[in-house]
Amino acid sequence: MQQNKIEFLEEKAKQVRADIICSLASANSGHTGGSLSATDILVALYFEVMNVRPDQPKWPDRDRLVLSKGHAAPALYAVLAHKGYFSRDHLWTLRQVGSILQGHPDMKRTPGVDMSTGSLGQGISAANGMALAGKIDKKDYRVYALLGDGELEEGEVWEAAMTAAHYKLDNLTAFVDHNHLQIDGFVTDVKSPEPVDEKFKAFGWNVLYINGHDMNEILEAVEQAKATKGKPTVIIAETVKGKGVSFMECQAGWHGIAPNAQQKEQALKELGAEINV
Amino acid sequence: MSEKIATREAYGLALAEFGAQYENIIVLDADLSKSTKTEEFKKKFPDRFINMGISESDMMATAAGIATTGKIVFASTFAIFAAGRAFEQVRNSIAYPKLNVKIGATHAGITVGEDGGSHQAVEDIALMRAVPNMVVISPADAVESRAAVKAAIEYDGPVYLRFGRLAVPVIYDKDNYVFELGKGVETAPGNDIAIIATGMMVGNALEARQKLSREGINARVIDIHTIKPIDKDIIVKAAEETGAILTVEEHVVNGGLGGAVAEVLSEYRPTIMKRMGLYDQFGQSGKPDDLLKLYKLTPDDIADEAKALLQHKP
Numbered sequence: 001m002q003q004n005k006i007e008f009l010e011e012k013a014k015q016v017r018a019d020i021i022c023s024l025a026s027a028n029s030g031h032t033g034g035s036l037s038a039t040d041i042l043v044a045l046y047f048e049v050m051n052v053r054p055d056q057p058k059w060p061d062r063d064r065l066v067l068s069k070g071h072a073a074p075a076l077y078a079v080l081a082h083k084g085y086f087s088r089d090h091l092w093t094l095r096q097v098g099s100i101l102q103g104h105p106d107m108k109r110t111p112g113v114d115m116s117t118g119s120l121g122q123g124i125s126a127a128n129g130m131a132l133a134g135k136i137d138k139k140d141y142r143v144y145a146l147l148g149d150g151e152l153e154e155g156e157v158w159e160a161a162m163t164a165a166h167y168k169l170d171n172l173t174a175f176v177d178h179n180h181l182q183i184d185g186f187v188t189d190v191k192s193p194e195p196v197d198e199k200f201k202a203f204g205w206n207v208l209y210i211n212g213h214d215m216n217e218i219l220e221a222v223e224q225a226k227a228t229k230g231k232p233t234v235i236i237a238e239t240v241k242g243k244g245v246s247f248m249e250c251q252a253g254w255h256g257i258a259p260n261a262q263q264k265e266q267a268l269k270e271l272g273a274e275i276n277v
Numbered sequence: 278m279s280e281k282i283a284t285r286e287a288y289g290l291a292l293a294e295f296g297a298q299y300e301n302i303i304v305l306d307a308d309l310s311k312s313t314k315t316e317e318f319k320k321k322f323p324d325r326f327i328n329m330g331i332s333e334s335d336m337m338a339t340a341a342g343i344a345t346t347g348k349i350v351f352a353s354t355f356a357i358f359a360a361g362r363a364f365e366q367v368r369n370s371i372a373y374p375k376l377n378v379k380i381g382a383t384h385a386g387i388t389v390g391e392d393g394g395s396h397q398a399v400e401d402i403a404l405m406r407a408v409p410n411m412v413v414i415s416p417a418d419a420v421e422s423r424a425a426v427k428a429a430i431e432y433d434g435p436v437y438l439r440f441g442r443l444a445v446p447v448i449y450d451k452d453n454y455v456f457e458l459g460k461g462v463e464t465a466p467g468n469d470i471a472i473i474a475t476g477m478m479v480g481n482a483l484e485a486r487q488k489l490s491r492e493g494i495n496a497r498v499i500d501i502h503t504i505k506p507i508d509k510d511i512i513v514k515a516a517e518e519t520g521a522i523l524t525v526e527e528h529v530v531n532g533g534l535g536g537a538v539a540e541v542l543s544e545y546r547p548t549i550m551k552r553m554g555l556y557d558q559f560g561q562s563g564k565p566d567d568l569l570k571l572y573k574l575t576p577d578d579i580a581d582e583a584k585a586l587l588q589h590k591p
Binding site: 060064066106107108114115116118119121122123125126127128129130131132133134136137155156159160162163166167 | 303324325327329330332334335336337338339340341342343344345346347348365366369370373374375
């Protein structure tokens with residue numbers, strides 16, 4: 001990979017993380033930990049991988065992303081804003097009455113959101129639907145889905161895993177944001193979906209395993225997924241919940257809460273991002 | 278009224294018929310295509326049929342994903358699974374984003390018969406009617422079913438279509454029948470009482486009307502094929518002109534047709550009424566005709582209730 005490309009993505013991720021913190025602080029509620037763990041994947045997809053047109057969000061031939069772990073909406077919104085789908089000013093209206101930015105993704109309100117999600121397990125099915133339609137129409141767009149590891153406890157994920165493999169949806173790439181934590185604690189303590197890689201293999205998927213905070217690894221894995229024919233690919237991305245902010249990292253308690261003003265300042269300082277809100 | 282066809286049969290044939298004209302129709306089923314009759318579509322358009330296996334929840338959210346690409350998607354299974362098992366997928370992935378998915382729910386009501394209460398959806402209308410953005414249609418016969426499928430295709434948004442397993446009389450003339458989404462049909466005139474029915478109960482109401490007419494009672498029969506949005510005007514007019522309303526449905530009386538009619542009347546024209554249907558009961562195994570007798574939904578039962586209600590008419 002070209003070093004300047006990687007540096008660009010890393011800088012973008014830093015800005016996006018800062019905007020996630022600010023939008024959540026402004027909303028005074030929302031999901032911080034899982035937004036920060038998913039940030040690098042979303043930045044890599046929107047700023048390097050996906051073929052999209054921010055000025056034409058419904059362009060029929062675009063690549064699509066379904067945020068199956070819809071509670072990471074703040075990360076998606078910040079990425080979409082930076083990509084130019086809408087003004088960054090909207091980020092400070094997150095979760096407020098009348099905002100285009102709902103608590104969970106709403107395709108009817110937010111330009112660039114390809115599917116309304118939030119109820120876990122359903123997004124991966126919807127992504128399959130988009131991939132199936134692409135096959136039927138012989139279009140070459142690609143579909144990306146981002147799942148949480150706690151989300152793998154939903155039975156529908158495995159119904160969808162069967163569907164994707166059965167219909168050989170090689171135009172679909174799923175990421176698992178493997179941050180090991182869910183609301184009630186460690187995923188392996190609450191109800192373990194492990195071994196995640198063996199399960200997807202058994203379901204007929206091509207399985208890749210990466211560091212979900214390493215831009216080089218994310219981009220290389222996507223290329224491998226594109227080159228894999230006849231089966232869907234899942235990229236299990238090892239991540240840190242709350243990544244980038246020391247006091248949020250690896251804390252289940254930061255799943256569903258937002259930083260207060262003081263925590264926000266501290267977080268921004270750690271992220272080292274220039275922010276003008 | 279001699280010819281009998283199940284509305285599910287008419288549904289499958291309609292899909293196969295309209296599939297030629299509407300090339301963007303995709304049909305999904307969950308291993309029940311022989312029963313829901315979507316196999317009629319599959320035979321003609323195999324490339325546009327997707328068997329989702331026994332995974333109704335996955336099917337509904339997949340249908341939603343397909344619909345985001347501009348397709349008209351029909352997702353079919355039994356009503357109990359469509360409205361019951363997959364309720365939340367229908368609610369969050371289809372209705373919330375108002376995607377163009379038509380839910381073809383067959384085997385609704387007790388006339389499923391021998392399979393028993395576990396497979397007889399008697400609360401699906403109530404469930405679907407409560408969901409914002411959802412249109413709910415319950416056709417009376419084969420002619421109306423075909424027309425309802427066409428109307429659902431032409432409507433942009435989620436539609437729940439309720440079909441039965443049992444072969445039922447064809448009551449409409451296919452050359453003259455006009456279906457208007459959201460408009461009830463005055464199937465037979467009368468000014469003594471109005472029997473408002475949906476699904477196969479329209480046929481039973483018409484038979485009840487004949488029995489009543491032999492006793493000098495002129496019952497109006499109204500077919501509410503679109504339960505949501507409901508035709509307020511035809512209900513209020515019937516209340517004004519007859520003064521007594523009897524509703525009949527193959528469903529619990531809570532939240533279905535009877536509930537919907539009661540809501541309209543209590544807000545716009547309070548009128549004495551009686552709801553016929555299941556009273557806080559599940560169905561059970563048995564021959565459909567025996568079940569209709571057991572749950573008092575035969576033409577004789579309807580005629581008896583009509584006469585009883587007339588005793589209370591002011």
